[in-house]
Amino acid sequence: MDVGEPLVPAATVARLPLYLRSLEQLGEDDVATVSSSRLAELAGVNAAKLRKDLSHLGSYGTRGVGYQVPNLAAQIRYELGLDEVSPVVVIGLGNLGQALANHAGFGDRGFPIVALVDVDPAKVGTRIGSMTVAHLDDLARIVTAHDVQTAIIATPVGAAQAVCDQAIEAGIVSVLNFAPTVLQVPEGVALRPVDLALELQILTYYRPRVGRRDENVRLLG
Amino acid sequence: MDVGEPLVPAATVARLPLYLRSLEQLGEDDVATVSSSRLAELAGVNAAKLRKDLSHLGSYGTRGVGYQVPNLAAQIRYELGLDEVSPVVVIGLGNLGQALANHAGFGDRGFPIVALVDVDPAKVGTRIGSMTVAHLDDLARIVTAHDVQTAIIATPVGAAQAVCDQAIEAGIVSVLNFAPTVLQVPEGVALRPVDLALELQILTYYRPRVGRRDENVRLLG
């Protein structure tokens, strides 16, 4: 477990930010150390799973005591690549895009939004929050100027693939897609889809309903 | 595979809305029938997996032809419980909450937002889109009046658990949580967390980086 570089399983990677979130909350309360069982409780996962997850990043807790809160947080940040700030561009400024542009949660957690882009002439040039909307054609210039690697796509479905292609062409290597459609990206580009209505649809299945087996009604990852 | 009621695996349930989305797109183009391989391609999954998923809902395709598009869509809708419209209330009208309130994607897909709720006196009484913001204290009344079962929580972290408890008290049985914190809900209430910054953090791990193993750079569910 430390040959070359240990490979972290996808399921673990998806949970590391969750642990980090809890650790940051603990840090704000000046808690110096935390046990796996307590941290697992905060993160809403099983303690054994948490320990196994942490073992993948070669983390050192102290037996009998637990983990150093700031220490472990730093290790997770390093592993995820969060040790430096990642500027983000938002593409598509409909309702959702505008909200995401204003959403403080991104900047607070290391993803400042540094540019906004759209194609609609009615939107280009207007100000949203403290930024001016640029035209999609300027994307390549913006990406280079701000060294942006991450794009949030919030365009209509019809435009999403073309916009995505253009963003990758401009140098984007990491895409968070809010358009409810499947995007194709070349090898070497990271993509994550987020479909808000789809989440509600999943919830609906688990919502208790009459005349249906409802044993499996519970919370889910 | 049809004794009593077949139980659908969680992984399958999470994909059904994805299939439905593709089917609805096909339907708009008046495509009558689709093969598993084509549908799988559209949904971005493996064809065998798609067929196994559909087999869980006892769906009948025709060998040599494929699936009837409207038919299969209806079956998935039924299985998920989407055969009737589910009104939703948004709680917490900061930046994100306001955007979600205006987001057309919910109403379009069967989840009309029928009420907005906040505690801030500066917000209560103001209009957002076509709705007036009500006070959190009115939640129980609203839930009963509109027969709302689903709440979207978009409050700050500090308020989220209390608000969630209150919503459940008021009769909510299905919660989509945008506050970046773990919520506890009683048995019988369905909960799904959505943490937008967390998605970016996961992306960051898979984004190609120098001086790091980067073999596993690809798209992920």
Next chain:
DNA sequence: ACGACTTTGTGAGCCAGTTCACAAAGGTTG
């Protein structure tokens, strides 16, 4: 009516991820 072709539905094997349970490691106390 029959043969060629397409595509489904699924058994079997496989792989990843989860849980269990415990030995080893460190701290702490008398």
Next chain:
DNA sequence: CAACCTTTGTGAACTGGCTCACAAAGTCGT
């Protein structure tokens, strides 16, 4: 300093989900 207590790190068993591959079922052209 030794016995005790807590908590980690992990091997081993297990579970669920994924993929493969193919027989069965159906269509379509002739």
